[in-house]
Amino acid sequence: MTGRLRAPTGRYGGRSAEERQAERRARFLGAALQLFGDRPGFRATTVSALSEAAQLSTRQFYEEFRTLEDVLAALHLQVNGWAEQAVRDALADAAPLPLDERVAALFRAYAGSVAADPRRIRITFVEIIGVSPRLEEQRLARRAHWVDLVCAEAAAAAARGEAAPRDYRIAATAFIGSVNGLLHDWSAGWVDASLDEVVDELVRQLLAILRPRDWNPGPR
Template sequence: MAGRITPAAGRYGGRSASERQAERRARFLRAGLDLFGAEPGYRATRIADVCRAAELSTRQFYEEFRTLEDLLAELHLHVNDVAERSVLDILPQVRHLEPYDRYTRLFRAYAAGATTDPRHIRIAFVEVIGVSPRLDRQRLNRRARWIDFLCAQARDAAERGHIPDRDYRVTAAAFIGAVNGLMHDWAVGWVDATLDQITDELLSMLLDRLHITPPPPGHRCAEMR
């Protein structure tokens, strides 16, 4: 492929070429996660910095990535996948629950997955913004997946008679925009709040827009059972 350096084939040190390549790629990804997700951030990082942190050469970098942006793009997908898996893993356990309990557990699972690592927060909500049209498209595509997920959950709740039957796409898009905006401002220090406060505020917004009321006094939320 033009512009790429082909790594050496064959076994070396008891490992195949594909195993060595996978290890190199993982080291570059760990280095990128540290540098982009903490200090100095994507815009102040150079390929030489990544190579130094990974203890690999620039030649090896170009065997894996064309540009530094490629590394950021892969990390952005990775941190989104972590958050998505947190939600999908719990989905089968909450399908039978009433809306308040179901949405509470789903959103708290998302919040836990999205914030499990402070570096993930920075990459997902700060570092990718405004980098390039390509990354803007990737970011918006991942937001669209969350919008589709919320719409699917709303349709299911409406079919059960738990919430009003209407088109929730604008509601879902507005909520996802609020999540991204508030998480960005919190990550860069513009909002002084704890993670629990951020999570509770966003969850309250979602439940309110879906017209899901809190359970009566004495109700024990399923997430605490």
Template sequence: MTGRLKTPTGRYGGRTAEERQAERRRRFLDAALRLFGGTPGYRGTTVAALSQAAGLSTRQFYEEFRGLEDVLAALHLQVNDWAEEAVLDALASAEGLPLAERAAVLFRAYARGVTRDPRRIRITFVEIIGVSPHLEEQRLARRARWIDLIRAEADAAVARGDAAPRDYRLAATAFIGSVNGLLHDWSAGWVDATLDEVVDELVRLLLGMLRPEGWRPAAG
């Protein structure tokens, strides 16, 4: 099937066609989170199994998606959007805090957002890998957004005199890799630490990047 079927219009059961379509889409994504993020995983799931889990038909599936890869792409974006929203809300509440405290707020929000549900971690760090060039491009694009956020925080710290001035492009890229790797390993049970200890370690890594040995903030 190469395209979506035409969606009916008009009201039914007191809801518009757009509302019914949004509800169907949500049900498919909820089912995909359970199946892709748990058992049997993305590669072991069929359209029929996903439709059954959603309580909908395969015909309705193809009204919303071209195939399972489209579902995985939408779910990956949704999981990242949840984490990004949590971080931005936390940063807004941390305005004016010292650098170390602000960094702790940032990573605590991100860590709790992505580890709250182990299925989200699997979608973000496991199931998305190696599916197709399109999904790899999407994954790297979303990672670039996190890199840009770290760079913006670093540049703001430099402007306040709280961090050493330099180009943080490569450092932010390496740091995001460390963040994702550590959180994945922690969620898999390979790191013997609490989530707060993981966050504290990430804060130390960030401060070491922003404030290298020998550098001191300018006198106020």
């Protein structure tokens, strides 16, 4: 299949073509979350199996996507988008709070979104790995986006005198790697801890980066 088929146009059943397309796409992504994020996994899923799980036809699949890799790419972005929205909402609500409480709110929101469904963790940290150069580029781009978010929050905290003034790029990159690794290992059962304990550890790590022992904040 070299490209997507053309989807029907016009209104049907009181709904526009755009509304029907959005519904089909949502059903395919919901089915992909189940099959890619649980069993059998992305590599063992076929177009027929995904279409059957979505209760749609293979023709409708090719009206929305070219390949299963396109579905995985869209699902990966969707899961990341849910987590980012949760974090941004939490940061907006926590804006007037002290730094340690804001950091805790950030990670509770992120972990709460990603860990709300084990399948989201699998999509984010397992199924996306090693599929293709295109998806690896997307994965690294999303990771860089999270690094940018941490750097922006750290710079804002430093400007308020709550954190040490420095270039946080390397530290933020290392920290995001820790977040990904710890949440993956926790979800796989390799870390004997509650999610709250995992979040508390991540909060301690980030606060130690923002406020190193040799930092003297001076008078506020």
